Amino acid sequence: MRKTLFLAAIGLLTILLVVSDHVFPPPSEPDRETRTAVVALGDSTMSGEGAGSYEPGTDGEEGGDWCHRSRDAEILKTEFQADQKINLACSGANSDKLRNEQLPRLRQIAGANQVTAIVVAIGANDDPRFSEILNKCFEAWGKRSDCTSSVAPEWTKRVKRMIPKVENTLNAIRQTMRDSGYLDSQYQLVVQSYAAPVSPKMPRSLQNLSGCPLRTTDLEWVVEEAVPELSNGLRTAATKVNARFLDLARAGEGHEACVGGDDPSEEWFTRLSVDWEGLRDERRASHALQESFHPNALGHEQIARCLSEFLASPEKRDGACVPKLDGSLGLSTEG
Secondary structure: OHHHHHHHHHHHHHHHHHHOOOOOOOOOOOOHHHOEEEEEEEOHHHHOOOOOOEOOOOOOOOOOOOOOOEOOOHHHHOOOOOOEEEEOOOOOOOHHHHHHHHHHHHHHHHHHOEEEEEEEEOOOOOOOOHHHHHHHHHHHHHOOOOOHHHHHHHHHHHHHHHHHHHHHHHHHHHHHHHHOOOOHHHOEEEEEOOOOOOOOOOOHHHOOOOOOOOOHHHHHHHHHHHHHHHHHHHHHHHHHOOOEEEEOOOOOOOOOOOOOOOOHHHOOEOOOOOOHHHHOOOOOHHHOOOOOOOEOHHHHHHHHHHHHHHHOOOOOOEEEEEEOOOOOEEEOOOO
């Protein structure tokens, strides 16, 4: 009789393991269901690069890193209700680094808290290498030539190569949450695209080392072709894993770096930023321009405003952040 009961129990356990949608989750902390968290993953645009006020250990200190996680990063400025807002993003991260370095920490957080939303900004440091493109355009300005003729023909191919990498990363995020006992429906997974940090509408007097050393034709390509195409590629990846998508392609319109002329107070992106003291330090010199052309603290505040609206509207699969008539950034009512 005992042997029969034992064999029956083994059979039932086998059936449960085969038909279950998820592996059995690890035990969670007793108060997980009462302590909520929103988590940010990704690269410099999410970590807070350019916003200053960086967390200790993320600004190149001895034994630290260059993640540049800012206390003014957008995820920390959202009005979405959560007991904790946790920023795991790191400047320079690509899809591989997100999976290898940020997901283990996400697993820990998901086991100790009820994660209600994950916001991801990734892809630009994969095949598109967007910061590298801007650097080439900067170098081209110095040579009095354009960068568009050399980078534009390859851009579409770069974005296409990026899509499966971002898709794989989003699937890895999904699997991490499933392994932690979550259903896909129990949290929001939001993929956020990138805003154009510069504009051809800037004064010519600032198209130099005192502001934004980029040629008008290159600026036009960045705004009209490169950034929208990058956003469309990220939208494709998000759709494939049933994630929500927040389009930031037009988020900076009228507030890009250098468009303010002599008054940069209303700009949401950093101009050419040089850490002159860091240039004298061999260990920091390679990071001396790192903050250039990223959302500043005001930019993160505005993006957080739009992100808050989007997180509060889970029925919308897609959204776009656009400047409103009052000059602030808001969620588009179209679509």
